[in-house]
Amino acid sequence: xxxxxxxxxxxxxxxxxxxxxxxxxxxxxxxxxxxxxxxxxxxxxxxxxxxxxxxxxxxxxxxxxxxxxxxxxxxxxxxxxxxxxxxxxxxxxxxxxxxxxxxxxxxxxxxxxxxxxxxxxxxxxxxxxxxxxxxxxxxxxxxxxxxxxxxxxxxxxxxxxxxxxxxxxxxxxxxxxxxxxxxxxxxxxxxxxxxxxxxxxxxxxxxxxxxxxxxxxxxxxxxxxxxxxxxxxxxxxxxxxxxxxxxx
Amino acid sequence: xxxxxxxxxxxxxxxxxxxxxxxxxxxxxxxxxxxxxxxxxxxxxxxxxxxxxxxxxxxxxxxxxxxxxxxxxxxxxxxxxxxxxxxxxxxxxxxxxxxxxxxxxxxxxxxxxxxxxxxxxxxxxxxxxxxxxxxxxxxxxxxxxxxxxxxxxxxxxxxxxxxxxxxxxxxxxxxxxxxxxxxxxxxxxxxxxxxxxxxxxxxxxxxxxxxxxxxxxxxxxxxxxxxxxxxxxxxxxxxxxxxxxxxxxxxxxxxxxxxxxxxxxxxxxxxxxxxxxxxxxxxxxxxxxxxxxxxxxxxxxxxxx
Numbered sequence: 001x002x003x004x005x006x007x008x009x010x011x012x013x014x015x016x017x018x019x020x021x022x023x024x025x026x027x028x029x030x031x032x033x034x035x036x037x038x039x040x041x042x043x044x045x046x047x048x049x050x051x052x053x054x055x056x057x058x059x060x061x062x063x064x065x066x067x068x069x070x071x072x073x074x075x076x077x078x079x080x081x082x083x084x085x086x087x088x089x090x091x092x093x094x095x096x097x098x099x100x101x102x103x104x105x106x107x108x109x110x111x112x113x114x115x116x117x118x119x120x121x122x123x124x125x126x127x128x129x130x131x132x133x134x135x136x137x138x139x140x141x142x143x144x145x146x147x148x149x150x151x152x153x154x155x156x157x158x159x160x161x162x163x164x165x166x167x168x169x170x171x172x173x174x175x176x177x178x179x180x181x182x183x184x185x186x187x188x189x190x191x192x193x194x195x196x197x198x199x200x201x202x203x204x205x206x207x208x209x210x211x212x213x214x215x216x217x218x219x220x221x222x223x224x225x226x227x228x229x230x231x232x233x234x235x236x237x238x239x240x241x242x243x244x245x246x247x248x
Numbered sequence: 249x250x251x252x253x254x255x256x257x258x259x260x261x262x263x264x265x266x267x268x269x270x271x272x273x274x275x276x277x278x279x280x281x282x283x284x285x286x287x288x289x290x291x292x293x294x295x296x297x298x299x300x301x302x303x304x305x306x307x308x309x310x311x312x313x314x315x316x317x318x319x320x321x322x323x324x325x326x327x328x329x330x331x332x333x334x335x336x337x338x339x340x341x342x343x344x345x346x347x348x349x350x351x352x353x354x355x356x357x358x359x360x361x362x363x364x365x366x367x368x369x370x371x372x373x374x375x376x377x378x379x380x381x382x383x384x385x386x387x388x389x390x391x392x393x394x395x396x397x398x399x400x401x402x403x404x405x406x407x408x409x410x411x412x413x414x415x416x417x418x419x420x421x422x423x424x425x426x427x428x429x430x431x432x433x434x435x436x437x438x439x440x441x442x443x444x445x446x447x448x449x450x451x452x453x454x455x456x457x458x459x460x461x462x463x464x465x466x467x468x469x470x471x472x473x474x475x476x477x478x479x480x481x482x483x484x485x486x487x488x489x490x491x492x493x494x495x496x497x498x499x500x501x502x503x504x505x506x507x508x509x510x511x512x513x514x515x516x517x518x519x520x521x522x523x524x525x526x527x528x529x530x531x532x533x534x535x536x537x538x539x540x541x542x543x544x545x546x547x548x549x550x551x552x553x
Contacts, residue, residue: 051448074450082448087441088301092496101437103449108434130494156448 005029005154005186006050010059013042013049018057020045020209027188029153031201032180035190036220038230041206043190047156050188051082063154078105080154083147085162086139095126095134095142104150117149121175137168141175148179155179159191173199194245197221205229221245273411280415281407282513282531285475286485288422288467290509291429293482294489294502295464298440299457302364303546306482307468310367311352311374313479316465316472318378319348321385323473328393338417346469352378353465405476405532407517414474421470425463426506433499436460440496478513478532480539485509487542 006027012018020042027033035043048054049061052068061068063079071079081102093101099114118124123141126134131142140160147155160176161169173196180187180201189196197203203220205212213225220226221243226234233248255267255275263271293306307313323344327337352374360370429436435456438446443453471478489505490496513531516538520529 048444051444053444053447073447073452076448077450080448082444084442084444087445090301090303090496091441092490092494093437094495094497097437097495097497101434101441101445101449 003028004062005064006188007062008046008049008059009062011049011061012057012059013045013054013061014057015045015054018209019054020049020206022059023209023211025204025211025214027186027202027204029186030180030184031186032176032199033186033188033202033204034193034197034200035188035204035206036192036194036197036229037206037212042209043206044158046206047082047158047188047190050080050154050156051076075105077103077150077152079152080156081147081150081152082156083143083158083160085159087143089132091132093131095123095129095131098131098142099127099146099149102146102150104152109149109151113149113151117145120178121145121148135168137164137171140164140168140172144172144175144179148183148185153185155185155187157187157189160189161193161196162191169193169195172196194221194226198243277410277412277415278407278517279514281410281418281475282517283510284415284418284422285407285471285478286481286509286511286513287426287506288418288471288509289478289482290485290489290505290512291426291502292464292467294486294498294505295429295436295460296482297486298436298496298498299460299464300364300367301440302367303487304364304368304483304543306480306486307349307464307472308375308477308479309483309543310356310371311378312349312356312371312465312468313472313477314375314378314382315352315355316345316349316469317477318382318385319351319469320345320473321382321389322348325385325389328389338413342417342421342470342473345473346466348378349465349469349472350462353461357461404530405478405535406520406528406530407475408528410474418470418474422467425466426502429460429463430499430502432460433497433502436498436502440498476530476532479536480543481509481512481516481535483546484535484539484542485512487546 004026008023008025011020011023013020035046037043045054049056050063050068052073056069096114100108102109115124118127121141121144123145126138126142131139134142144157144160147157161172164172176187177199179185198217198221200217202214203217204214205220205225207229212229213220221236223234223236226236235246235248237244255263255270289307296305296310297303320341323340324337327340355374356367356370360367435451438449438451439453439457446453446456485505485508486501489501489508493500493504516531516534519534520531523529
């Protein structure tokens with residue numbers, strides 16, 4: 001097992017044509033990594049490359065030291081689990097049914113694992129609730145639980161905190177930290193949330209399909225990098241160890 | 249035992265010869281056909297609605313049934329006009345019906361990619377096109393063989409005149425197909441959620457969707473080959489089942505759809521015989537009468553997002 005959970009080596013990734021171009025990136029394990037970038041910069045495409053849902057035009061993408069090209073789709077659950085920003089809203093399933101649809105390396109997950117995971121995340125009381133009747137925050141936690149229950153060493157979460165109120169957002173962030181710190185899992189998220197990036201171990205900044213910077217939150221969440229990333233004048237004030245971010 | 253001849257219940261245990269023939273050679277094959285066709289169309293509808301994430305998808309609305317009917321008629325045409333002989337129609341009709349169903353679904357998926365309404369409109373277009381060709385072939389067949397009323401019945405959608413061999417052929421195709429779908433219901437659930445979720449769960453969405461589409465084509469084709477188009481059973485039954493279960497979990501919806509679809513078809517068959525005494529109405533007239541309001545309610549619901 002190498003020290004990197006994921007490696008992008010001169011990788012060009014996209015669908016009909018490349019969106020991400022010639023990217024070099026190593027994501028360490030374990031830890032929480034957030035991919036930040038403007039809309040259309042290719043954040044989700046990077047996650048999709050890992051689940052073989054985006055095409056690799058050139059270079060290599062490695063998961064756990066193995067090229068994703070060489071991993072058959074049926075074996076993907078051994079290496080990673082994935083949670084989309086949302087699922088088909090017509091789905092009328094209980095939380096238990098949603099959890100039962102997860103697969104681990106050894107096949108469909110067991111009821112015992114489902115109960116353990118929901119308890120670990122403190123949402124066991126939702127188990128018999130209808131997923132479509134949950135609040136956005138509860139849905140996000142259930143989708144994270146669904147990703148976690150497969151016991152994969154790598155969790156890929158697309159926009160786990162989008163459209164959440166402040167309370168729910170910090171609940172999700174603290175749960176992601178708990179998953180990384182207590183279970184030693186690598187979590188990679190893609191999104192726009194600066195607060196999630198600040199709570200991460202590593203931050204990757206992507207702009208126009210190219211790697212702008214990667215480093216610790218201190219390295220990335222600063223005026224210079226954020227202004228370049230979003231193309232506007234961003235100011236970062238430090239106050240009692242906290243950052244106040246605003247647009248000039 | 250309802251039909252043109254009403255058999256008293258007290259005669260069922262020891263029926264006279266004439267009743268025995270009616271029961272064994274007419275009523276029981278019809279009963280079995282209702283069960284199999286109701287189950288087939290309902291399972292096909294439940295799977296299509298999940299695969300396309302479209303509450304309106306089903307064999308009739310997507311034009312699959314029309315393609316299957318055209319294929320079945322081509323099979324019949326070949327068997328009665330070639331040297332093979334009409335006895336081979338029991339094989340040729342389902343085979344060509346399956347090809348017709350797959351052509352129809354391929355056309356609908358090619359031209360109906362723009363969302364739920366687009367799929368339905370493409371289905372209507374394909375249905376009209378295939379129905380026109382069916383009318384031409386039907387007219388031709390009736391011209392060359394005037395004593396062939398069975399073809400007309402095939403257009404209407406009915407279980408009248410079905411025999412044990414045709415029931416057996418339907419059961420041989422339907423049972424293993426439905427068994428595979430039930431065993432793989434969790435894969436259908438993954439495809440219902442999203443393609444990325446399915447792929448990350450170890451299911452190749454493109455390949456898996458193609459397999460399930462083929463199986464729904466098979467269920468539709470084998471039903472249409474012997475009973476014609478029976479509309480809206482595939483639309484209504486899965487929705488009623490989900491309503492009963494309060495869930496869209498296909499590992500429960502699909503098995504229960506088999507029971508509810510068969511039951512709906514059995515009731516529709518009875519209603520088709522008693523609505524005008526002495527006249528057997530096409531079952532599709534009955535199922536459509538109850539199915540169209542459901543379609544309109546669903547359209548309204550989907551239209552409101």
